[in-house]
Amino acid sequence: MTLGLNRMKRHLVPLILLAPALITIVVVIGFPIGRAVWLTFHDYNVLRPARTTFAGLDNYLATFRDPVFWTALRNSLVWVGGAVSLQILFGFLGALLLNQRFAGRYLIRGLLLIPWATPSVLVALMWMWMLDGNYGVINDMLRHVGLIDRYIPWVAQPATALPTLIVIDVWQGVPFFAVMILAALQAFPKELEDAAVVDGANVAQQLWFIKIPFILPTLLITTVLRIIWTANYMDLMFIITNGGPGFRTTTLPFLAYTTSYRRLDFGQGATVALIQALLLAVVIVLYIRLLRRRQVV
């Protein structure tokens, strides 16, 4: 009897202690997700919710038939792929540099965080004016050094609009990668490096075969987080381009927002948002599988 009671306590006590957190998660996260899924099957009238009707799969069919959805999906893939891969590259290089000993490195490490710490709205406004196609300071500098002879409307022409936003996001996101990777590098055991030197490994071999595998868990989680944040990030589109020119910078979250709040079609807007959430869920599943494989190995 005592054994049974103990077993029950072992199972129930953790649940009881976790209950407040679980209830909060269900209410704060679960309910909105459930509500969003419900919206995807309804024709929701935001101005008169009582007039909402059941729509079945109409929202999904309308979404997949909408050419703007496929444009937004393509833009999202380019946006996330381009922004995150460049942040990994420059963040890693930055971390390697900051891991060296040089005068003022602590000051530089602090200053490095400024782009990351700046509110997104300020980042967008600042870059919008620096890149202005008529009198922006970047155009002015490029013209003065002879790299261009006419001002370039960076965010007004199709070929450069999305790449420009990617550059801005990379500028803002590199510090996050640099700081995370630097922290992992600084935890790297010195004796491993010494052993590699003794075994005749050069700098590149040390980096590829020893340091990178060591920091891989940090790199993975940082990348997954950044993919999710970047995929959901629409501040730059909202402030600088409004999704234009001609949908060139319209991504899935921006499309979800405009479909809901401007076309007043919350059902289809929720559908777009749900599709993005499912795509991100695939990323998370891949990450978990990679982690498990590493633990098994």
Place this chain on the structure above:
Amino acid sequence: MARPHRFRTILATALALLIGLAAAQTTIDYWLWLDDTTDPVWPAIVEEFHAAHPDIIVEYEMIPLGQYYDRLLVAASSGSAPDAARFKEWWLGDFVENDLLAPLDGFVAGWPGADDVIANLYNTGRTRADGPVYMLPHQYITFYLYYRADRLAELGVDPPTTTDEFIAISKLLTDPANQRYGFGLRGGGGGQDQWLAYMLAGGCDLVDDAGAVVADSQACIDANQAYIDLFRVHGIAPPSATSDGFAQVIGAFEAGITSFVAHHVGSSLRLTNVHGDALGVMDIPVVDPSKPATMAAMAGNVIFADGAKQAAAWAFLAFLTEHEQMDKMSRSVNGQLPVLASVAALDHYQNNKFFALSLRQADYATAWPPLPGVGYISSQLWQASMQQALLGDITSEQMMRGIAETLRGNY
């Protein structure tokens, strides 16, 4: 010991009066946006209202225009709309269709100031010609063209009156190698009003006299093509025009990059401070000089249908629309055209070239039709379509068909 007893009596009476007054006071919520939120005129007017109506407290909230419509939507859907709010005619169609606004005809009928409102402006608050007024007109604008009088003088030309003259002069003022362009075309957010002014001047009507949508008529397709050609064919607008918003087109005009820009009286103070006497103003160039045309946009005030304090809300809206308050607001940095005939007749407006032209334009200016879908067109569809057309992704016909279908409710 009579003094302490008297003091307690006085204190008790004062407290009772305060409590009674508080119980008799009505508090109303009012939302608004202002282009310049540092303007001290608005808070002062609210305090004047409190002094004149001690039984009504106005708690106002200033919301940036970019977020205003979103906030209204969320408030309406959750049943937490304010008692009254500043409003645009763009949104009337959607809100009236869903029975969210209170008709104001009963209030207007008993209002001594009703006849002072310029009569045809009441129509901007209706969704049907014979329907009730849902929005009390408050401030409006008409679109005209600012121009650099000094540059036209250098060329030895008069300000253009027709579209052909406008294009010819703009070409003379365009020199891309020196970062100079004739016209600040606004292809970014908010450019739909400038575009509508050009469309009307080009002979396009979005709806006919019977109220039927004709935005996809050949006249409108041609007028739209002419607008697109300003950028794609004549090259008189900067390459950034596809995404230029208000700040960009006005900034370019201030910096001397462009020589013509379309806007309204609200920017006259700012541009006069920069260009002084070199700032000229003219009507939108038209295809047919015998038929002047431009667009008007009204910012009015509405009372929400579900509100329980409609009488108190009306008292505030009527106060805002009285002579003295209207004059103060029209002269402020947020100043737009007064809807009251008595204010419009004042020398300050008649002798100011910007106000004088705008008030004359009121005779022939046309607003966006009060149809559901105008909110969507003005907040998203127009910009996306216009940019696609300017980039050559879609034709003028495709763009106008999309706008027409949206006005017909198919979106």
